[in-house]
Amino acid sequence: xxxxxxxxxxxxxxxQVGATVIRNSTRIGIVKSLTRGFEIATGEIIVTxxxxxxHDPSDIAALVRPIIDGEAxxxxxRRNCGLPFSERVLSRIVNIHVKCFDTGSGFRAVRGKxxxxxxxxxxxxxxxxxxxxxxxxxxxTEVPITIQPRxxxxxxxxxxxxxxxxxxxxxxxxxxxxxxxxIRYMRLPQD
Numbered sequence: 001x002x003x004x005x006x007x008x009x010x011x012x013x014x015x016q017v018g019a020t021v022i023r024n025s026t027r028i029g030i031v032k033s034l035t036r037g038f039e040i041a042t043g044e045i046i047v048t049x050x051x052x053x054x055h056d057p058s059d060i061a062a063l064v065r066p067i068i069d070g071e072a073x074x075x076x077x078r079r080n081c082g083l084p085f086s087e088r089v090l091s092r093i094v095n096i097h098v099k100c101f102d103t104g105s106g107f108r109a110v111r112g113k114x115x116x117x118x119x120x121x122x123x124x125x126x127x128x129x130x131x132x133x134x135x136x137x138x139x140x141t142e143v144p145i146t147i148q149p150r151x152x153x154x155x156x157x158x159x160x161x162x163x164x165x166x167x168x169x170x171x172x173x174x175x176x177x178x179x180x181x182x183i184r185y186m187r188l189p190q191d
Contacts, residue, residue: 001051002037004028010051031120031128038115046115048108052150055107059145063109066141073114073138076100076130077107077145086166090127093173100142103130107145114138121176123168131173135180 001019003011005027015021022040024033034048045064049055059077066072079102083091087104094103104126110118110133117136122128130140 002033004030004033006051030125031122034125035118035120038110038118041112041115044112046110046112048106048110050106054147054150056146056148059107059143060109062143062145063107066143067109067111071139072141073111074130074133074140075109076102076140076142077105078102078142079105079147080144081147084162084166086163086170087126090166090169090173093170093177094127094130096177098130098134098140100130100140102142103127105142105145111138122172123165126166126169127173128169128176131176131180 001011001014001021003014003021003023005024011021011023022036024036028036037048038046045067047060047063049057049060055077063075063077066075078100083102083104087102091101091103094100104124106125108129114133114136118129118132120129120132133140
């Protein structure tokens, strides 16, 4: 578990139930914290989930099954609730390359060797996580998950902050995808 300077007892409670907790000395955000966790994790399959109680750990078995069965390298938890407008836009952009509905889900399973290659980028992981996994050759799929009402803490996302972050993410992703497509095109055999 990566504790990004949380102000609750998430890190302490996680240690009490046996988790290894990596504590950031300063707040570095979700993208860098996730990258740090991937660098340190040693498992064959790594599962990410939010610590606010919305993700049901009993869904982990369904998340890892496509990886265990050799069908996928990344499995996204497809939320059963309506996605915010900005996340729907980001998902549609990602769908140009990777067919999936919920590219902003924080509940996901990743094959360890893929996770350790990833050096996440962007203003958040919405969309960019899936794009980077795809660029590393990962097969991506989704399984349905249930989202519970938030049990712990308050969301840092207001409509304005979510919209601003996702607008920035859209610009970063668009630039990244254009660059990736240009490089891929230059590598294709020319007639």
